Amino acid sequence: MTERSSPQSLAVPGKAALAAPPPASLQPARGASEATREYLVFEVAGDRMALPLGAVKEILKLSPITAVPRAAHDVLGILSVRGRITTVLCLRARLALPPPEVSTRSARILLVDRGTEIIGVRVDAVSEVLRLRPSEIEAADVIGAGLAEHVTGIGRPGGQQGQVVVLLDPVALLR
């Protein structure tokens, strides 16, 4: 499962429309020889989570979303992205986290490729692009039971001291 997005996600140099440029500290300097993977880190209800950068097609500012009656509880509604009607999910609702108090200026919609469809995913804020070496990732199957199936592992940038990131699998998450 972790192998899924690796070949594509390595090749995203000119990624457009990123809200924030990757911090300078992430420029390839140390450990460049070791194969790294790139993740887009965002905030949801105070937690740091990440999706493989290759799965995120675009980052949009929050724009008016049309509610769809009768849709599942985690569907915020629909949006027209250059003429294509796109479903937008609320990641908080998806992960059974409390709803946001008010929509903040920092909220973004990630357009994520789940294989069969590009889906909009509302997050509280986009933080950074993170490169992780395999040694910095604790794979889910190593950690063992207790993790939801959409979690592929835990990222620990810079060893034990860094802030941990929950790594998500876009396909399992948006199924």
Place this chain on the structure above:
Amino acid sequence: MSDEADRVRDEFLAESQEIVESLSRDLLLLDHGQKHGRADPDLVNSVFRGVHTLKGIAGMFGYRELSETAHVLEDLLDHLRLGRVALAQSSLDVLFEGVEVLQRLLGAIRGESHEVDLASFRRGASGLVGQSAAPAADPLAAYDLDPSMLGVLTEYEEHRLRTNAEQRVPLYRVRVRFALSSIDTDLDALKARLKPAAEILTYLPSVEGSGDDAIELEVLLASSTPLAELRVLVGDSPVEPIPMREGPSRTMPPPPLGASPTGTIAGSIAPVLSRAPVSDEGRELVPSRDAGAEAIAVRAVAKTVRVDIAKLDHLMNVIGELGIVRSAVGRVLDRLGARADLRPISSELHRIHRSFERHLEALQDGVLDVRMVPLGQTFDRLARAVRQVAREHDKEVRLVVNGGDTEIDKLIVEELIDPMLHLIRNAVGHGIESREQRARMGKDPTGIIALNAYQKGNHVVIEVEDDGAGIDPQRVLARAVERHLVDLGAARELDDQAIKQLVFLPGFSTADQVTDLSGRGVGLDVVRTNIGRLGGVIDLHSTTGIGTKFTLTLPITLAILSALVMRVGSHTFAIPLTVVQEALFLEPRSIRVVDGRELITLRGQSLPVVRLTELFRLGEPTRQRGYVVVTSLGQRRLGIVVDALEGQQDIVTKPLGPSLQNVRGFAGATDLGDQRVVLVLDAPALLDEVLSSDPRVSAGAA
């Protein structure tokens, strides 16, 4: 790579499908001709050529079963063409079966799972080819024909000559001079002129008349048209009748074909088509019949382009985006208009805007027009089904088609075939009575099924009508009660017309015995669902003993719609105007509640109404005042209560993503141009949902 392979496969399928459709069209004409004793031999040829082409392309793309089946069919057609197998209902059965097999094989390649029974068709075909008729006594002996001419006829030409001779059709010889530069077109023109009046059996170049820039052909004609008329048709060229020998000569043994002249009465008549040796170059200048016809076919193909409908959808999307640009420019114009100092510029921009609007409309009409296809093609396929089903039920059925030129969106046509087939099977299987029954009732033993199509506003109406036994309300009711589709109490309140609507309920099937053809476990409810998916409705009218009529009402196109935009609380929805009958101001006092359902009275009739707030659980307080949007589909009507109407707008409905596929009630969404996306209501689904939740109300509305 695989995209490319898919594209090639799709193109192959599209072309093959076209061929198969033209085959069945020709076969139906042939069937008709055969029944009336005037089968056009050109039709056999046309079928033969189609099958031959199909065999070729199937072989080329490696579809072995398809190419082998086409080969068997081609072989049989060749025998028919040459008269070795007689054209009769039995041989037509095998031909129809062959085309059906081809159709199914194409279906299998498309990935629709079909069981294809190759063996039955092959048995039929080889049975026919095996028992090829022995040549009868030679009728050619009745004519004074030049044996040397007979020697150069192709087998097919000889067969046609014999067929005409058997019927003692007078033969004529015509010498026509053609300029070499224009022989192709002139010859085609001559053929076209002669076609209704005469059959061209063969033509060969004659030596005397041919020069450097001209060639003279001797044409052998068979025609029952009086000589004087024939002369007018042919024009300047001389027409010579070929004398028939009297009495005894008919019993003379026929001269062996291709042998030296022995049987002619020397000197009595000028040899017909005396064929002088012709050089190879000379012969090449003469197009053969087949080559000529193929050339026409190639030219016809060259003027058309096959386009993937997805490309048209894309164009439609672009047009939709242009519409958004148009409204944006319109808004800028409004702002400019308010500035007195910019008056000249704004009026110039206004003119440009108007012209942009006009061209955009023309573009939209053009793209819509390209999507339109006549229903005739669909009707042809249905005609084949009628014939087949009728023969298997051993019933006499005549199909009458009206309005085959009515045009409808290609996408709708594709989806229409299955439901229509179902209705046709029903009509033949359950509607039309057996011959004996019809005779007993004083009806014509031949049943009639009529397919009528016509345009009605933005809709196309298709009727499938039979003059059979009609639907017996008592049997329908008994079945519905037996299947627990209605309870007895409710059933008592239903009138006959309402009872008949019960046949559309899931789980209903009136066929007492399930036949292979009519009862495949698929009921009319599936037909109704499929028609509903296309934004249409189906209605039923039946009179016991007189017949049954199903009426399908479908939108002309799914691509672009005029819609009514309306508001409920903070939500905005659009509904296609095609289903909106009218919109009324709602008098809160006029609402009655019957059995927990709200009704208003509209022109003396009860109209069930539904509040979108409640239906969609929008959780907003129901306002007392509002509007009722009266939607009607066929016979069924429903009032939708909304807070406000925003007006009418052309919309391009776009599908919701797969993740919202199971959300009922919406046909899609559309971009209104001011950054607003609104949901488009799926009116047929809503009508079904609201009205079918209680069969009494659903029936009462009909």
